[in-house]
Amino acid sequence: MLAPAPLFVARAARAQSDADPAITSARPALRVLLGPGEASPGADGTFAFQGRLYRGSFTRLDDGQIVNLVDLEAYVGSVVPAEMSPRWPAAALETQSICARTYVLQRSNPGRPYDLVPSELDQVYRGIEGESPNATAAVSATAGKVLRFSAGFAQVAYSSCCGGHTEASSDAWGGIPIPYLGGVVCTSCSDSPYFRWSSSLTLESIASSLPASLASIGDLVDLRIAQRDASGRARVIELVGRNDSVTVQGSAFRRAVGPRTLRSLLITAVQHWPDSPDIDIEGGGLGHGVGLCQWGAHGMALAGAGAAGILAHYFPGTVVNDLER
Numbered sequence: 001m002l003a004p005a006p007l008f009v010a011r012a013a014r015a016q017s018d019a020d021p022a023i024t025s026a027r028p029a030l031r032v033l034l035g036p037g038e039a040s041p042g043a044d045g046t047f048a049f050q051g052r053l054y055r056g057s058f059t060r061l062d063d064g065q066i067v068n069l070v071d072l073e074a075y076v077g078s079v080v081p082a083e084m085s086p087r088w089p090a091a092a093l094e095t096q097s098i099c100a101r102t103y104v105l106q107r108s109n110p111g112r113p114y115d116l117v118p119s120e121l122d123q124v125y126r127g128i129e130g131e132s133p134n135a136t137a138a139v140s141a142t143a144g145k146v147l148r149f150s151a152g153f154a155q156v157a158y159s160s161c162c163g164g165h166t167e168a169s170s171d172a173w174g175g176i177p178i179p180y181l182g183g184v185v186c187t188s189c190s191d192s193p194y195f196r197w198s199s200s201l202t203l204e205s206i207a208s209s210l211p212a213s214l215a216s217i218g219d220l221v222d223l224r225i226a227q228r229d230a231s232g233r234a235r236v237i238e239l240v241g242r243n244d245s246v247t248v249q250g251s252a253f254r255r256a257v258g259p260r261t262l263r264s265l266l267i268t269a270v271q272h273w274p275d276s277p278d279i280d281i282e283g284g285g286l287g288h289g290v291g292l293c294q295w296g297a298h299g300m301a302l303a304g305a306g307a308a309g310i311l312a313h314y315f316p317g318t319v320v321n322d323l324e325r
């Protein structure tokens, strides 16, 4: 989620029409890769693909995959309720809308026949089926609003719950430190069911997810946090084998065991009893923790903050203003 942030570039893709003028913009169409299959035009500027209706139009790539050409605001209207509960306060949904919109502006890629995929690899997008009135209202209330830093768009990232301190992008993903993604204290996300968690993993399942190149350490018998970053997350993890020990980057370890299995790298305790097949891990937060803490936005919104104030907290030094300025 941290590619350079070029201005969105118009290409051949154009939306044929838009069904709901309340959530449309004057910008060129986005190109969202839906996948292989058959699409058929529907009424009012929609089309059907694999049992779902989508706004805008479609084109077929040479390899048979269908690309949805969709208006930016219509796209954001479907993404917001997929990425955040539409039952959450309006200010949180407005915050998510601005994040989702800004994220798109970093994804334009003239070198590819599409800009985005409709999954968590970019943002979850389910067409009209994904829309919700509360989210549509939040998208409309923030129409055209984006997050900027200096002369460009801010590089936006978000995750569910930071556990009390957001993560620096440079710690999570490497690269140079980004001034507004350095990590901040968050006191608003304790309502999350994953603010604190514990889980029990088997050593065998952890070992089976590790690359074969680590097999020389022998059977995995323990793991330890070797180094933490400024947010408290595990930067380096020591894997203790029967023959040898090795250290791995925390982010690589979480990728290997699976981000759903290891909810975050904010690991507060690791406990392994001798000869037990299991290892008990306690931690905080859900997700990478960089940028917006969504449960923090929920908490700040309940406390009366608006979207601009929430974004200023999680992306310090950025400003919200109009895309078309």
Ligand SMILES: [Zn+2]
Residues within 6 Å of the ligand: 161, 162, 163, 164, 165, 166, 186, 187, 188, 189, 293, 295, 296
């Ligand atoms: Zn938080």
